[in-house]
Amino acid sequence: MANSFHPEGAIPQAQLPKDRAMVKDAYTVIPKGVLKDTVTSNLPGWENTRSWIIARPIEGFATRFSQLIVEVGPGGGSRKPEPEAAVEGVLFLTRGWLTLALDGELHILEEGSYAYIAAGAAWSVRNDSDGIATFHWIRKAYEPADGYTATSFVTRDQDVEPSQMQGTNGSWATTRFVDPDDLAHDMHVNIVTFEPGTSIPFAGTPAMEHGLFVLEGNGVYLLNDDWVKVEAGDFMWLRAFCPQVCYAGGPGKFRYLLYTDANRQIRLT
Template identity: 75%
Template structure:
């Protein structure tokens, strides 16, 4: 399957590098009890990590389970140079994943089926699936990789892997917003086989989340496009394309989209499972 035709989408992808010695070190990075903000300005060469099993690859690990904070997922921004990749990217059999491409082109092989993904390409990778990644193009490929331990439920078949694109999924209007707030849902929210959702949320300029969402789901929010003022716990924080917001359970959140264009972010949340007490 080739998912590279039609005009390319534009999403923020970090380039690394280091700031000049003359730059001020002050930035918007903050770690608090209920949330963390990792702004685009700190996604530099010096904070990248190599990944076992990958060649010509580096990553920014922007979320990992931390006791007392968010514990359900890991999120990485991965950059693969031409010719690089991995034949077995996922080292843990019980871990599912989502790959979302923001730049370049990736060749993804799932259970022997080949897919070529460009910017906007989205793949859900079921726990235990046999898959590989390669950059067979001529430019750097950038993508988000979100990982979560799958929680099986008796009587419910685990979900199968699939590939789609942001461009091919019709966003759904949120109720009573007249289209100002839409969510691109890549899986049916009522499908209990899925225990995580990775969606794209879009706000038109001036649109808002008009109440302080306070809920059990943990969140990773990477801003793909635009800017906004985001309410995190009891703070208002300015965010823009390239920033990452990481929220523990029950962190109040809301936002106003600032314009001049749409404000869009890639959103992780854990869903559809009873709370384990034993």
């Protein structure tokens, strides 16, 4: 099948590097401006598809998850997308339409659709539309816990009522696709929404590693000891205990897709 993607054209040779990409011991910032055609990856078993790998295990840094931005052209997709039976995943669609076959049921995914794929699930995905479909694919090795089993499900951002952060009058809310008390799940992929002018007024040091992809708006983040400006299309990758403060700049909402690991004892052996 011919590739349906179009190259971005010549890269200006006289242009000085001026983007906001940063890699530090405590965090990485991957701005949208560096996600060019030249850094895409093809995926085995996928047709008419390309991806940008924005997070992957690195010794001494993030070692528990990967995150890809995946573009599927018309007629593209995969009959067996996940090569590792012990790996769970989340698909979050940001553009277009996809047909997802999951454990014998068909689902039409649209912008805002969210699918949790349990480890070992039988699934496939195909773009039956005339346009390009784009989704985030977050993968993690599932860590079983006695008495609990995570099961696959499909929902939409539009159908989940956000939970307001206490004392913020709704200016800070989290769309939780999984009950945080459900110990079957060892990772959370949520959407955090800030109204313009809202901030996290303290430097949090969460014990989980984070992946944050900005879906909408812009803001300023304190990452460790650096203030970083971010906007829609940017990605931040934070190691455990990296201090973080957020301020939503406006004029619209500031929203990001947030990955964290959760609900498991720390393994020491």
